[in-house]
Amino acid sequence: xxxxxxxxxxxxxxxxxxxxxxxxxxxxxxxxxxxxxxxxxxxxxxxxxxxxxxxxxxxxxxxxxxxxxxxxxxxxxxxxxxxxxxxxxxxxxxxxxxxxxxxxxxxxxxxxxxx
Amino acid sequence: xxxxxxxxxxxxxxxxxxxxxxxxxxxxxxxxxxxxxxxxxxxxxxxxxxxxxxxxxxxxxxxxxxxxxxxxxxxxxxxxxxxxxxxxxxxxxxxxxxxxxxxxxxxxxxxx
Numbered sequence: 420x421x422x423x424x425x426x427x428x429x430x431x432x433x434x435x436x437x438x439x440x441x442x443x444x445x446x447x448x449x450x451x452x453x454x455x456x457x458x459x460x461x462x463x464x465x466x467x468x469x470x471x472x473x474x475x476x477x478x479x480x481x482x483x484x485x486x487x488x489x490x491x492x493x494x495x496x497x498x499x500x501x502x503x504x505x506x507x508x509x510x511x512x513x514x515x516x517x518x519x520x521x522x523x524x525x526x527x528x529x530x531x532x533x534x
Numbered sequence: 535x536x537x538x539x540x541x542x543x544x545x546x547x548x549x550x551x552x553x554x555x556x557x558x559x560x561x562x563x564x565x566x567x568x569x570x571x572x573x574x575x576x577x578x579x580x581x582x583x584x585x586x587x588x589x590x591x592x593x594x595x596x597x598x599x600x601x602x603x604x605x606x607x608x609x610x611x612x613x614x615x616x617x618x619x620x621x622x623x624x625x626x627x628x629x630x631x632x633x634x635x636x637x638x639x640x641x642x643x644x645x646x
Binding site for chain 1: 579637
């Protein structure tokens with residue numbers, strides 16, 4: 420068990436550019452979540468996958484955001500035409516069906532800075 | 535989603551017990567009480583969870599009030615590595631809701 424892995428750890432981009440983050444969940448976990456966290460706040464839910472199906476999306480996930488999990492393993496989160504307000508820590512978590520009350524295991528996050 | 539209320543910050547001395555309170559007066563019968571913590575520059579980490587009975591694990595204990603409207607996370611002997619933000623979260627175990635709804639948490643400082 421190598422834990423949830425997120426890449427890159429840090430991303431600096433200019434406003435208007437597209438960025439993509441990757442999350443590799445714990446191997447036997449079929450559920451995968453994306454959260455966003457700004458300074459001094461708790462994480463905010465963005466979206467959730469069970470296997471390859473995206474089952475829930477937050478209203479925070481505007482049209483510029485898209486997430487995929489094509490083979491039910493790793494997931495990508497893409498932000499198009501980034502804005503300064505997108506600057507945040509993007510957290511990925513995974514859990515397994517039938518696991519103890521949906522305990523979620525988090526990666527270290529990708530910190531995005533939009534200049 | 536049911537909400538929780540926690541103090542913004544608390545302070546403790548090393549090797550002393552710490553009691554972190556959480557109020558959840560609107561808790562429903564199917565809500566589990568989860569605690570996570572987040573160390574500086576890291577992702578959140580699961581600590582403990584419970585439904586009605588008090589729970590113990592290697593990290594902490596969870597004391598749940600009889601009416602379930604409040605709970606307390608107990609760190610028996612705080613260490614410097616326990617300095618973190620502690621989040622109390624209600625997770626609805628009914629239906630297909632799988633997301634966690636986070637508040638602001640309690641920032642715990644541990645003094646040497």
